[in-house]
Amino acid sequence: MNQINILWVDDEIDSLKSQIIFLENKGYKVSALTNGYDALEFLKDNIVDVVLLDESMPGITGLETLARIRENNQQVPVVMITKNEAENVMDEAIGSQITDYLIKPVNPNQVLLSLKKIIDNKRLVAEKTTTAYQQQFRTLFMALNDNPNHAEWADIYKKLVYWEMEMSKSDSPEMLEVLHSQKAEANTEFAKFIARHYSSWMQPKNEDAPVMSHTLFRDKIVPYMDPSVPNFFILIDNLRYDQWKTIQPIFAESFRLMEEDTFYSILPTSTQYSRNAIFAGMLPAEIEAKFPEEWKNDDEQGGKNLYEESFFAAQLQRLKMDSRFSYTKVINHADGQHLVNNMHNMLDYPLNVIVYNFVDMLSHARTEMEVLKELAGDEVSYRSITASWFEHSHLHQALRKVADRKINLIIATDHGSVRVKTPVKVIGDKQTTTNLRYKHGRNLNYDPKEVLAFRDPRDAGLPKPNVNSSYIFAREDGYLCYPNNYNYFVNYYRNTFQHGGISMEEMIVPVARMVSK
Structure with missing residues (x-):
């Protein structure tokens, strides 16, 4: 990790020597100043990762210094350190977009914790998220292979969404790839589950059916x-x-x-x-x-x-x-x-x-x-x-x-x-519908391993437009393409978001x- 530059501004900076040495021993580079004017000049010419700013200083106050900093730099994190616990001071500091707020006297570990929250937060969250998902991976794997019912499938999907959203906050592409593989495996098993149970859910008064x-x-x-x-x-x-x-x-x-x-x-x-x-x-x-x-x-x-x-x-x-x-x-x-x-x-x-x-x-x-x-x-x-x-x-x-x-x-x-990624070839007559995730028509030709088919639409609770009408549904991340201009449509629709088929x-x-x- 590159060295982190801290600017500490306090009119009693001499009394903070031991704290500055503590931070330097932890690998931080600390520049110390005694007033807001010098701090503003310093920030014009130096890159700083965090500013530690005393609120009560002669000349211009910490809040006034903060306002001047924000005029030129909206991004630099500022930690306000003050003896003043008055609510209006806190409110004004927070309204001026401080990153953290510490009450004097502060001990070295308080300051260190604040710095870690600001600087190392993403890395620490990523490490914790990765470790937690690794622990959950086996639990999810076992749940997938334990013949889950519709309620358990909903729970599995919610957990996968949770981890996907948590992983997106961290920089862990390897673990995110593992998660995507597990999600793809889950969708494969989910499609099999739907194929086994969907027709029975369509029966009147089936008490085992989910809310649909x-x-x-x-x-x-x-x-x-x-x-x-x-x-x-x-x-x-x-x-x-x-x-x-x-x-x-x-x-x-x-x-x-x-x-x-x-x-x-x-x-x-x-x-x-x-x-x-x-x-x-x-x-x-x-x-x-x-x-x-x-x-x-x-x-x-x-x-x-x-x-x-x-x-x-x-x-x-x-x-x-x-x-x-x-x-x-x-x-x-x-x-x-x-x-x-x-x-x-x-x-x-x-x-x-x-x-x-x-x-x-x-x-x-x-x-x-x-x-x-x-x-x-x-x-x-x-x-x-x-x-x-x-x-x-x-x-x-x-x-x-x-x-x-x-x-x-x-x-x-x-x-x-x-998001569809896998093209599935389907042949149909002119009356076949054009949807990418499902089709119905009279003369559909397809690989039964790649779709869920209902030869009698009434088994799926669907209308039967013609005597020979049947429905097919794409599974997982598949999308249905005709042989005509096949490569064009495969490339045009790959990685687009579609609906109509079977996925969590x-x-x-x-x-x-x-x-x-």
Whole structure:
């Protein structure tokens, strides 16, 4: 490690000689000055890693010196050291972006600990994270090979997401590669698990089935609702569990998390199937039977999610619930501004449904636009761009407008997405659908080892557009490509985020309840 340069500014610097020697013996280089003016001159010509700054000094105070430092250098860490414990002094120091705050008299180990937190934090966190994951690796490996049920699969996925997000904070590419290999192995086993159990989950009143799209509202939202306050059910389209964990701290600035869980998206893990199922409280085959005019199959003309509001009204009626609700769908900037302007009016309704479409649009736009491929090139940057969007979104702005009112907030999604890497060759006729993670058609030709196939769509709770229609779903990180222009499409879609198929990222998705603080 390169030597760390410390600037210690204190008008009683002579009394700190023993502490300076202590730090120098630990490998730090310490420059000592007695006033703020000299410190500012020193910083013009010298690179410093940390400034230790006394608050009470003649000439200009530590706070005044700090303000001058920040005018020229926003990055250098500053530790304020003071005898003054007054709250207003602490508040002003913190507001001026100090890195740490120590009360005199300080002992050498206090200063050393502060320096380690500032300078060695990333390295220490990386070492601790790597060691902790190494200890967990075997536990996760055993869990994967212990025939997990759907609840245990959700727990495995949450743990893998946790470690992926922790690893992304540290500089440990070797261990991150090990984690990605374990996650890929988990997705292989997960696809086998879905292949064994999915058809049985589609059977009515199967008590072993997880909460899924069509039972989400009944099982995970109705019990959360508070009849004494306005309830907001916010569905953020295509929000993976790791993306939820990324934006959760922003929600937490205004709302208190009461409960967090996951549920399973139905297949295909795409908006027209999973979201319609959520609002109708039915499987797609049931929706088609009950609403034949409104349901649209992939190969039919017209919008596929135009009737969510009427599907939802019918579900409320079927559940014998209060039928008064507002429904708002945000798919562009104007819709977002309307949401912000109308937020207070929603407080008059017992239930407000908000469908927000940005993350899904980001996923699709990333496929088409080179600049977004660069900005969201992997899971880490995809999470980062999601957090940046939410922090500056109309949705966040709208929620902050009512954060001071007593409300009940339920956040969910319809499906997730997975970064595809492995092309799978499929042959179909002209009527075969174009989706990359699932296809349905009459004459599909494929390798059965590479997909999950339902020759009778009704086994998967899906409509059967034609007598010979069947569905196939890509597993793990596969994506389905036709032989025509095969190499072009393989290269064009590799490493894009897609949905519709079978992976933990697409199927195990978040639902959470929050209340006003």
